[in-house]
Amino acid sequence: MSTPAAAARRAAVAEPPVEELPRVIASTLNLTKVYGSGATAVRALDSVSVNIHRGTFTAIMGPSGSGKSTLMHCLAGLDSITSGRVFLGGHELSGLGDRELTRLRRDKVGFVFQSFNLLPALTAAENIALPLDLAGRKPDHDHFQAVVESLGLTGRLHHRPSELSGGQQQRVAIARALITRPDVLFADEPTGALDSKNGHALLAELRRASRELGQTIVMVTHDPIAASYAGRVLILADGRLVDDLDHPSSEDILATMRELGQ
Numbered sequence: 001m002s003t004p005a006a007a008a009r010r011a012a013v014a015e016p017p018v019e020e021l022p023r024v025i026a027s028t029l030n031l032t033k034v035y036g037s038g039a040t041a042v043r044a045l046d047s048v049s050v051n052i053h054r055g056t057f058t059a060i061m062g063p064s065g066s067g068k069s070t071l072m073h074c075l076a077g078l079d080s081i082t083s084g085r086v087f088l089g090g091h092e093l094s095g096l097g098d099r100e101l102t103r104l105r106r107d108k109v110g111f112v113f114q115s116f117n118l119l120p121a122l123t124a125a126e127n128i129a130l131p132l133d134l135a136g137r138k139p140d141h142d143h144f145q146a147v148v149e150s151l152g153l154t155g156r157l158h159h160r161p162s163e164l165s166g167g168q169q170q171r172v173a174i175a176r177a178l179i180t181r182p183d184v185l186f187a188d189e190p191t192g193a194l195d196s197k198n199g200h201a202l203l204a205e206l207r208r209a210s211r212e213l214g215q216t217i218v219m220v221t222h223d224p225i226a227a228s229y230a231g232r233v234l235i236l237a238d239g240r241l242v243d244d245l246d247h248p249s250s251e252d253i254l255a256t257m258r259e260l261g262q
């Protein structure tokens with residue numbers, strides 16, 4: 001005779017718990033990127049394999065020309081690859097055509113650049129909602145409010161960029177990148193145009209977005225202090241992944257960079 005407990009055990013075996021979202025949200029496998037050909041060819045990435053986990057904040061560091069931007073662009077589907085594989089949000093990018101790539105970038109990827117790229121004629125609220133407008137989607141009111149509140153922009157929504165401080169403009173740019181709930185938010189030297197106070201505030205916001213909203217973030221930076229806001233720091237040199245630091249301090253990062261002759 002089958003007891004209820006035994007039946008429950010059998011059910012548990014037969015029906016695994018609802019599958020959690022895959023832990024790896026973006027990855028590369030032996031990714032190689034060569035620019036140009038022949039004598040002038042540059043091997044910007046040389047067989048880089050890396051997994052980016054959902055909800056984590058990762059910084060990419062390395063000397064100038066080490067391949068940081070190239071790695072970010074290949075992960076975000078902005079640049080073609082020479083060989084290897086790139087996956088983002090369950091899709092293999094190398095298998096996608098131009099139209100599918102464009103849609104994937106629009107729906108699954110957020111970007112924050114050094115220059116804020118806000119449209120001057122639009123209010124902060126309109127700038128934030130722009131990616132959804134372009135995709136023909138309506139903002140989810142609760143998510144919009146949560147993003148705006150977490151970035152302290154509630155009182156600034158009807159201002160145009162020229163009426164906002166540099167730090168506020170940068171926060172609008174982050175809100176715009178978060179509004180589509182991208183699989184990965186890519187940030188390229190996001191503090192480059194900010195003074196140190198606003199730079200730290202922005203990094204604290206990124207860290208909060210990863211901790212509180214579960215937002216996956218990949219950031220390229222030259223600054224060890226900026227990188228120390230991330231939970232993980234990947235170090236590139238000559239197109240190769242040479243170190244992978246777990247919660248390093250800025251001193252740890254500086255020491256690693258010094259070993260590379262920086």
Ligand SMILES: Nc1ncnc2c1ncn2[C@@H]1O[C@H](COP(=O)(O)OP(=O)(O)OP(=O)(O)O)[C@@H](O)[C@H]1O
Pocket residue numbers: 035036042043044062063064065066067068069070071
């Ligand atoms: N479009 C391109 N055409 C040719 N070579 C390129 C191109 N883009 C990058 N490279 C080369 O690839 C290498 C890696 O460049 P990348 O911009 O990824 O480095 P980086 O680490 O981001 O540099 P930086 O810190 O100076 O921004 C460099 O040698 C660079 O000159």
